[in-house]
Amino acid sequence: MMKNGELAKIFFEMAELLAMKEVPFKPRAFEKAAHSLEALGEDVADIYKREGLSGLKKIPGVGAGIAERIEEFLKHGKIPDHARLKKQMPVDVSGLTAIEGVGPKTIRLLYKRLKIKTVKDLERAAKAGKLRRIPRMGVKLEEKILKSVEFQRTHAGRMTLGEALPISRSIIERLKKISGVRAVESAGSLRRWQETIGDLDFLVISSEPERVTDAFTSMPDVAAVTAKGETKSSVRLRAGINADLRVLPPESFGAALQYFTGSKDHNVELRKIAIAKGYKLNEYGLFKGERRIAGTNEEEIYEKLGLERMPPELRTNSGEIEAAEKHRLPKLIDYGDVRGDCQTQTIWTDGANSIEEMAEEAKRLGRDYIAITDHTKSLAMTHGSDEAKLRKQMAEIAKLNKKSGIRIFTGAEVNIAKDGALDISDEVLGELDFVGASVHSHFNLSEKEQTARLIRAMENPHVDAIFHPTTRVIQKRDAIALDFDEVFRAAARTGTMLEANAHPWRLDLKDGLIRRAKEFGVKFIIDTDAHSTAELSYLEYGIAQARRGWCAKKDIVNTLGAADFAEVLEKPKTKRFT
DNA sequence: GCCGTTTTCGGCCCGACTGTTTTCAGTCG
Numbered sequence: 265m266m267k268n269g270e271l272a273k274i275f276f277e278m279a280e281l282l283a284m285k286e287v288p289f290k291p292r293a294f295e296k297a298a299h300s301l302e303a304l305g306e307d308v309a310d311i312y313k314r315e316g317l318s319g320l321k322k323i324p325g326v327g328a329g330i331a332e333r334i335e336e337f338l339k340h341g342k343i344p345d346h347a348r349l350k351k352q353m354p355v356d357v358s359g360l361t362a363i364e365g366v367g368p369k370t371i372r373l374l375y376k377r378l379k380i381k382t383v384k385d386l387e388r389a390a391k392a393g394k395l396r397r398i399p400r401m402g403v404k405l406e407e408k409i410l411k412s413v414e415f416q417r418t419h420a421g422r423m424t425l426g427e428a429l430p431i432s433r434s435i436i437e438r439l440k441k442i443s444g445v446r447a448v449e450s451a452g453s454l455r456r457w458q459e460t461i462g463d464l465d466f467l468v469i470s471s472e473p474e475r476v477t478d479a480f481t482s483m484p485d486v487a488a489v490t491a492k493g494e495t496k497s498s499v500r501l502r503a504g505i506n507a508d509l510r511v512l513p514p515e516s517f518g519a520a521l522q523y524f525t526g527s528k529d530h531n532v533e534l535r536k537i538a539i540a541k542g543y544k545l546n547e548y549g550l551f552k553g554e555r556r557i558a559g560t561n562e563e564e565i566y567e568k569l570g571l572e573r574m575p576p577e578l579r580t581n582s583g584e585i586e587a588a589e590k591h592r593l594p595k596l597i598d599y600g601d602v603r604g605d606c607q608t609q610t611i612w613t614d615g616a617n618s619i620e621e622m623a624e625e626a627k628r629l630g631r632d633y634i635a636i637t638d639h640t641k642s643l644a645m646t647h648g649s650d651e652a653k654l655r656k657q658m659a660e661i662a663k664l665n666k667k668s669g670i671r672i673f674t675g676a677e678v679n680i681a682k683d684g685a686l687d688i689s690d691e692v693l694g695e696l697d698f699v700g701a702s703v704h705s706h707f708n709l710s711e712k713e714q715t716a717r718l719i720r721a722m723e724n725p726h727v728d729a730i731f732h733p734t735t736r737v738i739q740k741r742d743a744i745a746l747d748f749d750e751v752f753r754a755a756a757r758t759g760t761m762l763e764a765n766a767h768p769w770r771l772d773l774k775d776g777l778i779r780r781a782k783e784f785g786v787k788f789i790i791d792t793d794a795h796s797t798a799e800l801s802y803l804e805y806g807i808a809q810a811r812r813g814w815c816a817k818k819d820i821v822n823t824l825g826a827a828d829f830a831e832v833l834e835k836p837k838t839k840r841f842t
Numbered sequence: 843g844c845c846g847t848t849t850t851c852g853g854c855c856c857g858a859c860t861g862t863t864t865t866c867a868g869t870c871g
Contacts, residue, residue, distance in 0.1 A: 282843095287843095288854090289843070289844085289853090289854060290843050290844095291843095292843085292844090292854075293843035293844055293854095294843075296843095296844080297843085297844090325843090325844070325845095326843095326844085327843060327844050327845075328843085328844090329843050329844085330843070330844085364869085364870085365860085365861095365868085365869065365870090366869085367868060367869050367870085368868095368869095369867080369868060369869085370868075370869085399862095400861080400862060400863085400867070400868085401861085401862080402861065402862060404860085404861060404862085405860090405861065405862085408860090408861090452871085462871095463871090465871085490860095491858085491859055491860070492859090493858065493859055493860090494858090495858080496858055496859070497859095498859090498870095508870095508871080510858090523856090523857095523871090524871075526871075528855095528871065531855075531856090531871095532854095532855055532856095533855095534855090535855045535856075536854080536855075538855090539855080540848085544855095544856085545855080545856085546855085546856055546857065547856080547857070547858095548857090
């Protein structure tokens with residue numbers, strides 16, 4: 265099991281605990297290391313095994329101190345410094361910081377004065393009117409905290425991109441209609457296409473900020489207004505997410521867009537570069553002394569800082585700035601580059617629409633081809649196909665291909681058994697155009713068993729791709745335990761494509777792992793995993809995921825047209841990508 | 843605690859808004 269996430273959580277918590285003690289600078293250092301670990305495609309345990317402490321120190325933001333703490337964690341499963349801090353301040357850090365308006369200083373004060381450790385303690389104290397007796401706190405803050413606790417209870421955590429994007433798009437349409445508004449953009453994690461979204465950020469160019477702010481805070485979707493100033497306002501949406509609005513003059517729009525797109529770590533690095541060059545960078549522009557030398561658009565800011573311009577998806581402070589300095593950023597796959605959808609289910613198993621309906625909708629969306637990949641028999645609850653049913657489906661597709669204006673490939677999503685065996689005979693698999701294999705059960709096997717299981721499936725000469733390789737469901741189910749480097753090595757060796765599943769619940773493989781797999785020469789397909797015609801539009805989420813994984817068009821096999829894609833499938837697996 | 847085409851020591855991003863204040867600390871992004 266990858267240790268990166270667990271370590272990142274500990275370092276985030278250490279950052280907060282240090283901030284409570286008002287230790288200067290260290291909190292940022294721990295926070296940065298935590299982000300870096302989260303973004304890493306390789307297991308720190310593997311790095312440590314291979315290269316020891318010096319290997320760990322190569323991770324950005326990790327120096328001697330944090331490398332040693334990682335070592336302690338890998339050896340003993342705990343970090344003494346973390347335990348010590350936690351003992352001094354035994355509070356639910358992540359729970360309490362999630363409450364809006366509550367930060368490290370407040371948490372410390374609440375613990376010292378009222379022994380508040382949990383969100384529940386906080387709620388009880390607020391209801392009893394105890395908070396107002398603490399210095400610098402009052403009745404209004406008490407109310408604010410209670411409201412925020414309630415909001416957290418009903419809308420815990422972050423939204424998936426798939427939920428947030430449609431909300432954002434509808435708000436943009438609404439803002440565009442306000443008179444005097446010249447441009448509207450959404451920024452923040454949504455513009456970076458992050459897989460989960462904490463809140464929505466909107467930027468507007470208008471010479472009448474008040475009119476825009478008033479309209480924004482009185483939208484019907486607004487449940488509460490949490491801040492309203494001259495140019496900045498914040499609201500809580502009924503949908504369960506916060507939204508911020510900034511109104512700006514045109515000359516600052518690019519700077520603001522850059523600034524509010526983030527990520528935070530990316531921006532901090534950018535400002536350091538600005539300082540080194542004798543400039544100052546803020547949301548109003550890039551300044552040399554009093555003079556604004558850039559700010560109307562983002563590109564000129566990056567250029568003036570000596571950096572290649574870069575798409576938002578790359579701005580995670582995980583090597584993109586160094587690459588931009590050397591003008592060696594990848595040319596990313598574009599949103600229009602994917603020509604076919606290679607994983608779809610129909611009413612033959614657990615889908616909602618017929619083959620014909622799916623094909624029609626795919627055609628309407630501009631795709632050149634679609635593969636029908638219904639489940640197979642061991643997934644009984646989906647009425648999975650056996651060999652006979654698959655052959656019947658192939659005949660049906662042959663008929664449809666004669667009249668339909670889109671190429672339909674026959675296929676299957678073959679189920680991988682506990683030991684890596686497949687539930688459809690090689691003979692029938694060989695008759696299908698496109699075979700994806702995936703794991704749907706036995707999620708808790710050891711890393712060794714799970715890795716061997718997947719590799720065995722990849723060694724089957726008929727398996728063209730592994731669908732949703734880790735089976736994770738965002739915020740619901742963890743990835744299965746895998747030795748990813750072994751899996752990627754085997755995928756490259758056997759010529760098996762790995763999927764970037766576009767379903768917003770899955771997005772599997774995730775960005776960091778795609779980037780890692782690419783280093784092994786792995787090729788990918790981007791699929792919607794659509795179970796209905798409506799879900800065929802999910803493709804953009806998968807493309808975003810591949811872009812976040814630094815993929816170029818050539819890394820994604822289904823950017824090929826139908827004929828070229830078919831030609832690739834004709835070749836023996838091991839000869840396809842050499 | 844991290845980091846280095848100004849540095850291995852001495853720096854470490856920047857501004858808006860709120861609430862409780864008589865001038866600012868805390869939080870957020």
